[in-house]
Amino acid sequence: xxxxxxxxLPLAPATLHILLALAGEELHGYGIMQEVERQSGGCYxxxxxxxxxxxxxxxxxxLVEEVKRAGGEDSRRRYYRLSSLGxxxxxxxxxxLEGVVRDGRLxxxxxxxxxxxx
Amino acid sequence: MRTLYVWLIGLHPxxxxxRFGEDMTEIFDDAGSRGRRASLLADALVSLIRQRWLRPQPxxxxxxxxxxxxxxxxxxxxxxxxxxxxxxxxxxxxxxxVLLALMVFAIGRNTRFPKTLFGTRYAPxxxxxMDRAVTESAPTEEVEMRSPGQDRLYAxxxxxxxxxxxxxxxxxxxxxxxxxxxxxxxxxxLVTLDKNHDxxxxxxxxxxxxGESLSFHPVLNALDAxxxxxxxxxxxxxxxxxxxxxxxxxxGVLHPTEVLPGAGVI
Numbered sequence: 001x002x003x004x005x006x007x008x009l010p011l012a013p014a015t016l017h018i019l020l021a022l023a024g025e026e027l028h029g030y031g032i033m034q035e036v037e038r039q040s041g042g043c044y045x046x047x048x049x050x051x052x053x054x055x056x057x058x059x060x061x062x063l064v065e066e067v068k069r070a071g072g073e074d075s076r077r078r079y080y081r082l083s084s085l086g087x088x089x090x091x092x093x094x095x096x097l098e099g100v101v102r103d104g105r106l107x108x109x110x111x112x113x114x115x116x117x118x
Numbered sequence: 119m120r121t122l123y124v125w126l127i128g129l130h131p132x133x134x135x136x137r138f139g140e141d142m143t144e145i146f147d148d149a150g151s152r153g154r155r156a157s158l159l160a161d162a163l164v165s166l167i168r169q170r171w172l173r174p175q176p177x178x179x180x181x182x183x184x185x186x187x188x189x190x191x192x193x194x195x196x197x198x199x200x201x202x203x204x205x206x207x208x209x210x211x212x213x214x215x216v217l218l219a220l221m222v223f224a225i226g227r228n229t230r231f232p233k234t235l236f237g238t239r240y241a242p243x244x245x246x247x248m249d250r251a252v253t254e255s256a257p258t259e260e261v262e263m264r265s266p267g268q269d270r271l272y273a274x275x276x277x278x279x280x281x282x283x284x285x286x287x288x289x290x291x292x293x294x295x296x297x298x299x300x301x302x303x304x305x306x307x308l309v310t311l312d313k314n315h316d317x318x319x320x321x322x323x324x325x326x327x328x329g330e331s332l333s334f335h336p337v338l339n340a341l342d343a344x345x346x347x348x349x350x351x352x353x354x355x356x357x358x359x360x361x362x363x364x365x366x367x368x369x370g371v372l373h374p375t376e377v378l379p380g381a382g383v384i
Contacts, residue, residue: 052141
């Protein structure tokens with residue numbers, strides 16, 4: 001029996017960053033590491049151990065797929081892409097995070113209003 | 119540093135290192151600075167712990183079941199399929215070590231655990247102050263070697279101890295010597311010889327004939343401080359110190375040579 005998308009949420013930071021990195025294009029391991037670093041502005045750096053440990057789990061859960069590339073200088077490298085399941089989970093996680101951001105802004109705004117001097 | 123990194127990857131479960139080991143090594147080789155390589159080492163260590171203990175994989179786990187599996191040759195291929203998984207061996211060793219450590223700790227703390235498990239309980243030896251003094255003064259165990267003459271002396275002492283009730287009652291372990299512990303118990307043990315409950319021990323209660331003098335017998339002579347041929351309650355109370363005066367070699371023990379009449383000249 002497959003899990004519902006909501007049962008996989010919230011995603012761990014490493015998982016979220018890996019799925020986000022793969023959302024745009026197929027990447028190999030080192031490419032994912034670079035993309036995660038770029039997306040986070042250098043704040044979040046994935047080591048290969050953490051990356052492949054998470055990739056293995058994501059492959060097992062079917063959120064990420066391995067892609068075979070024929071020919072070329074990169075033929076030895078393994079490429080990964082987001083599966084349709086992974087894309088759905090990422091979409092739900094982003095929707096959840098949007099809700100968190102919206103709720104956070106509302107609360108911060110209302111706090112400011114309440115605490116503002118009359 | 120690279121050797122250590124490869125070694126750490128080699129410790130990962132087979133399915134993991136076969137699939138990702140080569141890529142991880144490549145990334146390590148691309149890492150320029152020494153600091154970056156050190157952080158990758160730490161990362162590999164964390165990954166190893168996760169893979170070994172947090173990501174259990176069933177034996178014979180199929181690798182590459184996702185779409186487009188790349189069939190490149192494994193970088194860390196091993197041929198020991200028939201052997202137990204290394205993770206199982208490591209887990210077993212860790213569990214065994216932890217259990218042994220717990221057991222040693224429990225026995226050391228003298229808890230109820232060993233008794234429950236083995237039906238017995240470790241009891242540390244109880245030392246009386248004088249026993250401890252004797253033990254500490256003689257840290258190495260010495261085997262007492264007796265000459266034929268000493269054997270005869272101990273045989274005579276056996277008869278003497280059985281006749282003199284004071285010695286018989288004090289020599290609780292019947293080894294024909296009075297140990298430090300036995301001497302310490304003298305005030306309590308001597309009370310039991312007071313059959314007529316007059317508070318003192320006369321010659322008969324000490325194991326001699328009626329009217330016989332106590333002074334001939336070193337132990338009785340030492341106990342009878344005022345030499346009135348009776349051991350009073352007061353003399354009984356100070357019997358420990360009195361007996362210690364017979365300990366000529368200061369070893370804390372009264373040997374037959376120190377308690378038998380005239381034995382000192384043998």
